[in-house]
Amino acid sequence: MNPLHLLAFGPTGWGDELAYGAAMTLVIAALGFAGGLVLGLPIAAARLSSNVVLRAISGVYVTVVRGVPELLVIYLLFFGGGQFYRYVADALGYSGAVAADAFSAGVLAVILICAAYSAEVFRGAFQAIPKGQIEAANAFGMTRSTLFCRIKLPQMLRYALPSIANVWQLVLKDTALVSVTGLVELMRTIDVAAGSTRSPFLFYMTAILIFLAFTAVSNKAFEGAERHFSRSVIGGYGK
Amino acid sequence: MNMKRRMLLVSAAMLVAGASTVLAADQRVVKLATDGTYAPFNYTDPSGKLVGFEPDLVDDICKRMNVKCEWVIQNFDGMIPALNEKRFDAILASLSITDERAKAVDFSIPYYAGPTRLIASGDGKLGQFKSGEGSTILLGSMSDKDKAVIGDVAAALKDATVGVERASTHAKFFEETFPGVKVKIYDKGENMMLDLVAGRIDAAVDGAGSTLNFISEQEKAGKKFVAFGPALKGGALGKGVALAFRKGEETELREEFNKAIREATADGSISKMSVKWIGVDGSIPENAAK
Amino acid sequence: MNKTELPASQPGLAVPTIESRDLRKSFGAVEVLKGVSFKAYEHQVISIIGASGSGKSTFLRCLNFLEAPSSGEIDFKGRSLEIGGGRAPTRIEIEGLRRRTGMVFQQFNLWSHWTVLENIIKVPIHVHGVPRQQAVQRAMDLLAKVGLREKVNAYPASLSGGQQQRVAIARALAVEPELLLFDEPTSALDPELVGEVLAVIRALAKEGRTMLVVTHEMSFAREVSDKVVFFHDGRIEEEGPPAEVLRQPRSPRLGAFLKSVR
Structure with missing residues (x-):
């Protein structure tokens, strides 16, 4: 019998379940990535701050989150967080179930991981901006916010983009770790299908192909963005 | 985002004690965790329904206990931490009894031992x-x-x-x-x-x-x-596979399960179910003797 | 952003466009400016010369607070900004001064993510609140003036050093500055590109703009300036009309310096 019937859509195959899992993976990755970038920016700013306390806190955060296995961050949020709620509930005399929702815990974990990595990327990119260009902006009386929005941010993004593409890949792969919470994303669906049909080879190959497809598409998108943001350094004339 | 769709499908496989009897309104609910990836013991069909030896077993023993058993799907890796924070009452997921695990959880008597x-x-x-x-x-x-x-x-x-x-x-x-x-x-x-x-x-x-x-x-x-x-x-x-409960808690519930497992072993139900799903008799005759 | 208004200059030539009194600057234990008092009046073109390390660039950069002076006073159009001892100028006061000056750097410092046109119009639009239409019109006029109209949509990286510096001059002019600061504008250029940039600066001098030019170009200083200021070891060693200062230096140090650059 053709083993590919296992990938069919409908009640007899795993096609629709895999599509759902893949969509969930993309949603977790997209939310985690977006949230991580937004959180990463102030962390990078804190890393570069002249304030010793801000620098210390952000430094510890970035070092710890990047230094420990990502799985541990997910465990901490999903189970550790739950245990924290548990203590509170017990103290209040409530013995029922209190649990971190798998989706929220998963997305939050990815945000925290992505923020640590993107903060370091942003920090390096900020430092790569030629000092003279910042000085010129100051010499013309730009306010700090104009300087940041018009000069630093767009220049920084140009330097950051290639490494941010790497962070996205990391985030995409980290979603697979979220499956430990039981959240039904692509990797969990693959595990269920592989174990239930006893066809691990077929399903793991399918997972590889789906992840590669995600990677290929996002690589194209990042290449386009890089071309767009670096058009000024390639030295094109006009638009 | 309908992220719970799969969960709902799995809930469709929710096992109700005594399908043919009228449920008492206040019937106790017992939540059991499994992984759903371990054919033929517990696995998932493409429609999302949990099937296998253990779902059938739970149907049987929960009926004997007159409780309503519900499945919670939990990744095997996070099973014991999730048990400890009361996401469910017990694990029933082909968990082998080992000395190491016995330090973290209380096991029921084994319900299956593969020859x-x-x-x-x-x-x-x-x-x-x-x-x-x-x-x-x-x-x-x-x-x-x-x-x-x-x-x-x-x-x-x-x-x-x-x-x-x-x-x-x-x-x-x-x-x-x-x-x-x-x-x-x-x-x-x-x-x-x-x-x-x-x-x-x-x-x-x-x-x-x-x-x-x-x-x-x-x-x-x-x-x-x-x-x-x-x-x-x-x-x-080895001793086989058993349910796992939070250490030091749920002693009564554990005893109820033990009693139901003994009965299901004694009348040959477990033997029949394991032959049906696994092809061998994995029931443990010592259980019936007690 | 609101343009911070400084009080209007008092009538009469008596008020210098910019004046420093006993300006001092230290980097750590090293004192680079040792009390510089200096005046520049409207329409004056002043060349600032001196050996490297004499403090001339630091002095220029202190005037618009790119370097924070350690002590002393700076008056811009009669408005005093005290440093040390007195009250330190606020960021808003400093921004106000900077918005009325234009600066040209040794390394051009064009914003590399913007086209030539964007480099010229962004400050008028976002700092001075000039309508875009008007800013673009003015930018095109200025580009014509520096001879780079056809490069309007080019990015800085595609231009030669001389072209970049001419764009930087147009950028400085776009804010209609009351004072132009040039920090060694030709030092980073290949010799064959120096001429085109000096020609533009000469033309500006003829327009009667108020300009301070830190330079190594003695012929430029001689032909264009109203006044030459010679810096030595963090002080003004000698100053006066170029004919006197450059032809008959009183200070032996200036004499030696002039011999060395000839």
Whole structure:
């Protein structure tokens, strides 16, 4: 019998379940990535701050989150967080179930991981901006916010983009770790299908192909963005 | 974002104690966790329904206990932490009883222990071995007759080389039960089976379930292999699989499950279910005796 | 952003466009400016010369607070900004001064993510609140003036050093500054590109703009400036009309310096 019937859509195959899992993976990755970038920016700013306390806190955060296995961050949020709620509930005399929702815990974990990595990327990119260009902006009386929005941010993004593409890949792969919470994303669906049909080879190959497809598409998108943001350094004339 | 869709599908497989009886409004709900990826014990069909030996088992014993059992799907890796934070009341997910795990959780009595078999080519001398065929021997409590059968097997293995898997309980069991027989140790079961097919070893030790799979696969390829001698259980082979409860809690609930498991063992229900799903009788007769 | 208004200059030539009194600057233990008092009046073109390390660039950069002076006073159009001892000028006061000046740097410092046009119009639009239409019109006029109209949509990286510096001059002019600061505008250029940039600066001088030019170009200083200021060891050693200062230096140090650059 053709083993590919296992990938069919409908009640007899795993096609629709895999599509759902893949969509969930993309949603977790997209939310985690977006949230991580937004959180990463102030962390990078804190890393570069002249304030010793801000620098210390952000430094510890970035070092710890990047230094420990990502799985541990997910465990901490999903189970550790739950245990924290548990203590509170017990103290209040409530013995029922209190649990971190798998989706929220998963997305939050990815945000925290992505923020640590993107903060370091942003920090390096900020430092790569030629000092003279910042000085010129100051010499013309730009306010700090104009300087940041018009000069630093767009220049920084140009330097950051290639490494941010790497962070996205990391985030995409980290979603697979979220499956430990039981959240039904692509990797969990693959595990269920592989174990239930006893066809691990077929399903793991399918997972590889789906992840590669995600990677290929996002690589194209990042290449386009890089071309767009670096058009000024390639030295094109006009638009 | 309908992220709970799969969860709902799985909930459709929610097991209701006594489907034919009217549910009391205040019937207790017991939440059990499983992984849903371990065919044929507990797995998921493409529609998202949880199926297998353990769902059937839970149907049966929850009916005996007159409780409503609900499944919680939890990844196997996070099972024990999730138990401790009360996401569910117990784990029922082919969890083998080990000393290490027993430090973290309280186990019920085992409801299933997969027998271990010896396997050899049907064409050779061992393939013709008939002693103890069809019987199950409990290594922890052997009768004189059982001991005689083990002696016969040991004699048959005298000049043979037998493959065993390193990580399993098989290595320890084999040395204790058949001292002096030449053993070859493998890191992976697949490699051991490849060597058996190639004739580099004369026999191999494996679980009854995968043994049956192997035999039927080889049959398709035109090769005859047989499980010979008695099915073996207990002793160094381990205690089997059981439900796990939070350490020091749920003592009453655990006792209720133990009682239901004993009953389901005594009347042959577990035996029937395990033959249906796994192809071998994994019930544990000692349970019925208590 | 609101343009911070400084009080209007008092009538009469008596009020210098910019004046420093006893300006001092230290980097750690090293004192680079040792009390510089200096005046520049409207329409004056002043060349600031001196050996490297004499403090001339630091002085220029202190005037618009790119370097924070350690002590002293700076008056811009009669409005005093005290440093040390007195009240330190606020960021808003400093921004106010900077918005009325234009600066040209040795390394051009064009914003590399913007086209030539964007480099010129962004400050008028976002800092001075000039309508875009008007800013673009003015930018095109200025580009014509520096001879780079056809490069309007080019990015800085595609331009030669001389072209980049001419764009930087147009950028400085776009804010209609009351004072132009040039920090060694030709030092980073290949010799064959120096001429085109000096020609533009000469033309500006003829327009009667108020300009301070830190330079090594003695012929430029001689032909264009109203006044030459010679810096030595963090002080103004000698100053006066170029004919006097450059032809008959009183200070032996200036004499030696002039010999060395000839």
